[in-house]
Amino acid sequence: MTCQPGKPGEEGVRVMNERFGTPPRKSERVLLRIPIRVEGKDTLGNEFDETTYTLVVNRSGGLIVVAHLLQQGSTIKITNLKSRISCSFEVVMRAAGSLSGSPEWGVKCLEPEVEIWGVHFPTRTEEPAAANLTHVLLECRECFYREMAALTVEQYRRLAAQSRLPRSCPKCGVIRDWKFAVIEDEPGGVSPALAAPAASGLTPWGEADGRRDKVVAAKLPLEIRLPDGSEETSTTENISESSLCFACNLDMQIGDTVYVSVGLDPPGEQRDIPARIMWRRPTSGKGRTFYGAKLENGNDTGAASYRLSAFGFRRNPAEAIHPKF
Numbered sequence: 001m002t003c004q005p006g007k008p009g010e011e012g013v014r015v016m017n018e019r020f021g022t023p024p025r026k027s028e029r030v031l032l033r034i035p036i037r038v039e040g041k042d043t044l045g046n047e048f049d050e051t052t053y054t055l056v057v058n059r060s061g062g063l064i065v066v067a068h069l070l071q072q073g074s075t076i077k078i079t080n081l082k083s084r085i086s087c088s089f090e091v092v093m094r095a096a097g098s099l100s101g102s103p104e105w106g107v108k109c110l111e112p113e114v115e116i117w118g119v120h121f122p123t124r125t126e127e128p129a130a131a132n133l134t135h136v137l138l139e140c141r142e143c144f145y146r147e148m149a150a151l152t153v154e155q156y157r158r159l160a161a162q163s164r165l166p167r168s169c170p171k172c173g174v175i176r177d178w179k180f181a182v183i184e185d186e187p188g189g190v191s192p193a194l195a196a197p198a199a200s201g202l203t204p205w206g207e208a209d210g211r212r213d214k215v216v217a218a219k220l221p222l223e224i225r226l227p228d229g230s231e232e233t234s235t236t237e238n239i240s241e242s243s244l245c246f247a248c249n250l251d252m253q254i255g256d257t258v259y260v261s262v263g264l265d266p267p268g269e270q271r272d273i274p275a276r277i278m279w280r281r282p283t284s285g286k287g288r289t290f291y292g293a294k295l296e297n298g299n300d301t302g303a304a305s306y307r308l309s310a311f312g313f314r315r316n317p318a319e320a321i322h323p324k325f
């Protein structure tokens with residue numbers, strides 16, 4: 001199971017990689033809700049067929065919601081209901097916590113070359129040999145092929161500033177313009193697949209004009225600070241103009257105000273932006289917790305600098321400047 005951070009089984013890999021001077025990393029995960037059909041046998045040996053969805057995906061597997069009780073080690077068939085592509089998976093573990101209300105399962109793909117999720121996860125050798133790569137889910141504007149691309153700082157800034165980035169498309173076979181892949185366009189939640197946003201009466205700013213808050217998967221550097229002074233460095237899992245999702249070890253509760261600085265600008269040029277914790281989802285084992293947070297004071301200068309750094313634009317409510325997703 002590779003979508004949970006900090007698993008004990010990865011220690012050997014980590015030590016080995018450090019010896020060779022390369023940072024340890026498996027394929028990047030994406031919090032992505034993909035409709036799927038799951039077929040297999042439950043713990044009683046009864047065949048079932050369930051329509052459900054993914055929570056997290058990566059190259060080698062994912063975390064999925066299945067109401068039926070599954071046997072660890074058993075094989076199930078998953079069909080991506082968008083692409084109709086099917087693949088065999090092994091049930092690796094049951095997630096300890098569940099906010100979806102149904103059991104959640106870690107599954108390992110037995111045919112990873114099939115790319116059942118419709119996302120290409122590059123291997124390390126396919127990535128640029130540069131430091132400080134930022135992973136972003138991109139989409140070819142022509143064929144809609146998706147890739148969890150590793151971008152240099154310069155490439156990310158160009159993408160953010162111009163809403164497009166020319167690069168090779170394996171499916172088209174030529175250089176194409178790529179854009180941020182929008183993974184959700186529902187208002188009010190960074191990732192409703194993981195948890196319903198708390199009914200807190202917080203009206204996300206920016207929705208008064210009916211515009212939806214689009215979410216993209218971009219792993220930007222992130223500093224989180226709590227009012228008591230404790231802090232942690234992480235990366236975002238996904239971001240929108242007014243919200244972000246991340247994993248970290250700090251213990252925060254729904255409704256807490258924390259301070260975040262996000263983006264590729266040098267730390268000295270960033271501002272702490274107050275954000276409200278909207279939902280949390282403990283990962284299983286000793287892994288970190290996923291949090292969803294909404295920026296407070298969304299139209300102040302701190303939030304504007306966040307949007308400039310993350311998306312390359314400064315959105316003044318009086319101006320009709322929107323990112324071109």
Ligand SMILES: [Zn+2]
Binds near residue numbers: 141169
């Ligand atoms: Zn293409």
